[in-house]
Amino acid sequence: MIELKDINVTFTQKKQTIDAVKEVNLSVDKGDVYGIVGFSGAGKSTLVRTINLLQPPTTGEVFVGKKPLQLLSPSELREERKKIGMIFQHFNLMNTLTIHENVAFPLKGSALSKAEKKQKVTELLELVGLSDKSKAYPSQLSGGQKQRVAIARALANDPKVLLCDEATSALDPQTTLSILKLLKELNQKLSLTIVLITHEMQVVKEICNKVAVMENGRIVEKGNIVDIFSKPQSPVTQNFINTATHIDQALETILSHKSVVHIGPQDFLAKITYLGDTTSEPLVAHLYSQFHITTNILSGNIEILQDTPIGNLIVTFSGEQENLAQALAYLEEKQIQVTPITKDITN
Amino acid sequence: MQQFFDTYLPHVAPLKEEFITSTWQTLYMVGVTALIAGILGILLGVILLVTDKNGIMANPFIFHILDKFVNIFRSIPFIIMMAMIVSFTRWVVGTSIGTTAAIVPLVVGTTPFFARQIQNALVEVDPGVIEAAQAMGTSPLGIIFRVYLKEGLAGIIRAASITIVNLIGLTAMAGAIGGGGLGNLAIARGYNRFFNDITLVATLIILAMVFISQFIGNLLIKKVSH
Ligand SMILES: Nc1ncnc2c1ncn2[C@@H]1O[C@H](COP(=O)(O)OP(=O)(O)OP(=O)(O)O)[C@@H](O)[C@H]1O
């Protein structure tokens, strides 16, 4: 549905050049909810804006639905943009128009009759759950409601693709969830392809099936979210995931209350990640009976991503050194990831 | 009432007719200039806005020419400009003297000022909204008419209100080339003959015009803001 090939975006300011996006290749399939995560300044917004050519790439090619957008004339591009909805962090509604008029804005020049347009807007407002607000002005709505209006407006021309640039970053956690839920519904009901930019892995975890992680303009890691969450390769990705799964937080608590959790100097502190139906209890029993390793679970959680459970535990192993080595080999064989936590636990 | 006039404003009552004519002349100059300069100023202001380097139709060549033009014309003192463009005025209206002739320099003096005000007002329109409109496939003209001029309406009215107050001031100077109006009355009858009461009343009428236009401006701004 969306193909980005060797995209580079370079800004020149005075004598300084900034490579905001470097050698990005990305392909988004129909029906995907593709997350793009990265810290501030990673180049996410710049990248997503190349998809509808709001930001023409310095080099590289952009295809949406097989069409090479850069080869279109300005008016053809405008027609194509009507099929690519976009929503923003700050909603970007027109303050002087009512909610109904805002949603009707992109319908100007469409083939629909006046009555059909009115009908369309009414349906869209119903879809996003704001039928009662059609005569209100944006200033009278909450942030979550404004984003719903923006979504309705983005859907007015029945787009195939919806681009979301930090669409939930200005919203509280609960409102964020409700907007994500709406996006997920739209993805399923209208088989809408969604590209979603965020700096929160939490958001990705909630609705994406694929994710790309950006750092300094490059995509450092991308793929199916179960793979990325269970076997993150790059440090940035691990960092994002540890935040999203609250591992960081748990670890901090543990390390600041060492006496309470009884971590001995000889103990091996690690994070264990397992996928699917493996559960921790038989595992703990097995490690003890087979290798005489005592496992102490300090913290744990289970995420369900795309119907696949992913478990994350923070544990200490204690026992003889060589037994421990055997136990770790056993875990590896079972496809259970063990990441040693190297933070100094003795001070 | 009669006594009040006789005591405090002895020279005003006999000039009642002249006061009325002068007021109409001022209103005429302000009205016609506002109309012409209003249209030209919005046009020029919008062109400056969209051709600027981050504008929706960025064009450094056009921008720099118009930008310089506006700066130069804004810098020339009005009274000198009237003298400078006198042959242009004669070419446009056939004469260089009188109320109608005064409108030419007034338009030339007001348009660049208003254009700059419009440009500054419209730059304030949230760039995010412009970006959203572009993302929705709105054409540049669509963005000008449906977004800038609509979202920036309160700013435009504010600019117009400031410009009209400024313009009322300029009409007083236009009296110097026989433009008539309240400014001329205050100078010719009041100042030159030491009839301070005439100057005072002319000033009060001008102040009333200023306050009324500001009042209407604020009222309209309130009406278009949500
Ligand atoms: N129009 C521009 N001109 C010059 N530099 C720009 C421009 N737009 C973006 N940049 C630069 O490109 C880099 C990437 O910016 P971008 O907005 O894409 O980051 P981001 O990942 O979206 O960050 P955030 O999470 O803060 O929105 C930054 O260094 C930024 O300063």
Ligand SMILES: [Mg+2]
């Ligand atoms: Mg951004």
